[in-house]
Amino acid sequence: MSQITFPEFTYERPDLDRLETAFNAVLEELKAADHLNDAIAAVEQIDSIRASVSTAYNIGYIRYSINTRDEFYRGEKDWFDQHLPRTEQWKVDYYRALLDNPHREALQQHFGAQLFDSAEVSIRTFRPEILEELQSVNKLSSEFTQMRGGAEIELEGETYNLSSITPLEQVPDREKRKEASSAKWQWFAENRARIEDIYAEMVKLRTSMAAKLGYDNFVGLGYANMNRTDYGPEQVANFRRQIQDHIVPIAQKLYDKQRERLGVDRLHYYDLSFRFPTGNPKPQGTPDEIVAHADRMYQELSKETGDFFRYLRDKNLMDLEAKDGKAPGGYCTFINDYQSPYIFSNFNGTSHDIDVLTHEFGHAFQVYSSRDQRPLEYNWPTYDAAEIHSMSMEFFTYPWMEGFFGPDTDKYYFSHVAGSFRFLPYGCAVDEFQHRVYENPELDNAGRNAIWKEMEAKYLPHLDYSDHDHLHDGTFWQSQGHIFSVPFYYIDYCLAQICAFQFFLKDEQDHESAWADYVRLCKAGGSKSFLELVELAGLENPFEDGVVKKIADRMRERLDV
Structure with missing residues (x-):
């Protein structure tokens, strides 16, 4: 076999x-x-x-x-x-x-x-008693996935999907960016009624399940579903406050610098993905050439990663390129009886292709490293800890980025670190949005959109949707699949990002020690809780007051803000 x-x-x-x-x-x-x-x-x-x-x-x-x-x-x-x-x-x-x-x-x-x-x-x-509700939520989640996977976006005589249109949103020509982004969001606008109804029904069903199980609302059940054993909503709220205090101001400076670089008076929604007037960093070569360099990269990083990447290639355990009808996004999963991880993504010619090769590979390397852990629960850690492996791998592979980006390498480094900072407020907005929605399940569609507008004002004040009625209504959240399919799975990325920054800083000082800590973390799988795994890896607890500020101060030096 x-x-x-x-x-x-x-x-x-x-x-x-x-x-x-x-x-x-x-x-x-x-x-x-x-x-x-x-x-x-x-x-x-x-x-x-x-x-x-x-x-x-x-x-x-x-x-x-x-x-x-x-x-x-x-x-x-x-x-x-x-x-x-x-x-x-x-x-x-x-x-x-x-x-x-x-x-x-x-x-x-x-x-x-x-x-x-x-x-x-x-x-x-x-x-x-909640079996029927679970079945109904699953059915709605699949409908949402099929809607997005089957999206057909017409632009200048060509048909795109939600993945393949992304490169057009990053071209230097501002009008063409606007046309592409507008076309994408027009698809969401045309499907808005059904998307909102799907989510409204999900909230109703999840609230019903929580009541039957004795919870005040779905928040407690959502945390239990995420298997969070050593922290709760109060610690998460304190973490979000630290992000608001110490990361949001840095992110706003990054957006202002981007506006200055692009030479525009205001950053509109169609400008956000375009980072440099000379164009965003793009990977060089065909998908096959990119994978070939990834092979060399992992051979040189360590024997463990080299052997494992060859294993993925030889057993066809990756599907990387965007295709019509393919589900959007990227993920890694594990096929237990074959002890094989699988990496799924949608290459579209942007730097995200490389991020997937490192991020999802980090997940795959972790679960392969802990494949022999028993019981079954220990193959994977909880989502929060799992994202440490993936995000940290993005940093461990920095020395090989020139092979992907050539003359655009410095732009990639800046974009990647800056993007990591910019993500943190967005991740917190998604998390707090979900808390507010499930704490107030009686809200209608307009009420939920109003909450998202509040989150944008709090965490993402740079956003300007003044010339797009659909987005101006507070509907951006409807593009975030996690909100529908895996409620409360998002703050995990933020917690892990603070941990990944720590691995990056440790790696700069002493690669051998940092890599040993990382491999030890991977091999532990899910045998410990999130905070125990953080301690095992020699990292600081991201919930503790002062840790976010300390990491932010050290990382911002690389961004000149």
Whole structure:
């Protein structure tokens, strides 16, 4: 099996009835185990059953993402949307059996406390009464993905999708940028009613689930779904305040410098993605040449990364180029039974192509490094910690950027660091927006758009949508897929960015030490909580007062602001 490539990976819809019977039989063995070794063996069998379901789902989802018009895998995605939520009950039953197990103390010593801490949180996320709501949310999420994946944007006789139009939003000709950006947002405007209705229904369904599970609103359930065991909304709110105090002013100076460079009186929405009057940094060469340089880069970075990148290439575990019908965005997932990560992206000729090769590779390298961790929960850390691996890899690969960008390398360095700063306020805006929405679920579409306008004024005061009615109404958030599909998954990027900046600064001082810390972090997988992993990597806690300011002060020196 280990020699076959991804196109040869077997997809078979799981027989959930048969698997549930097997699962429940092993669960009884776990509950009745007379000896610790019998309990451990039961946990490993349960892992195997759950991994088989995850494997089928991920193979199907990847093939659906590659071509959302593929009728077979689209049908399989719809089937999973309908039937996968029933496996949430398996997980809850399993976690209860762990927490109530007579061998709990010994099992905790064997597997570590994180499994049990996660179990305590997770058992509060499901009861059979919310099954229909989960199915409905999944169906709505798939509809939103299919809408975006099937977007057709007409411009000057050509048809683009949401990925392929991006380069046209970064051309030097301001009028052409405006035309491209306007065309893209016109698609959102034309689909606004359905997009808003999808989200309104999601908020209603998630609020209903939270009420059935005993939460005041969906915020608590959302945090539990994210498996956050060592911080809550109060710590996140304090972190956002630090970003507002110490990062927003730097970001505004960066936007003002950009305005001066471009020689315009005001930065309009169609100017934001255009960073230099001579053009944005663009990767050189064909996609094949870019991948070939990435191969050289990872061979030189370390033996571990070199061997792993060859593994991804040899087994066809990457789909990188934008195509019609392909789902937008990029991600990394893990196919358990083949112990193989998979990288999905949409190359479009911009510097983002290189960011994906480093960012998603960071995810892939981490999960491959911890693929042998047991139990299953430990292959991946929680999202917040997982983004440390990806964002830090972007910095570890800096010495090889000249091979991608040639004479544009300095522009890339500046754009990347500046972009990291500019992202932090946006990430906080997305996070606070979601808190406000789910704390006030009675709001209508206009009320939610009004909240986004407040977030823009607070975190992104540079924005100027005065000549675009759709965006001026507070609708930009409708382009952010995480808000729909993975609620509260966004502040994770901000927390990880502060940690990644620390890896960057450590790497400048002592590469060998920084890389050793990074590899240790990757190998730990999800065996510890977010803050424990931060400590394991020798990083400072981003929630602590003063840490954001300290990192901001050190990084801004590279931006001359």
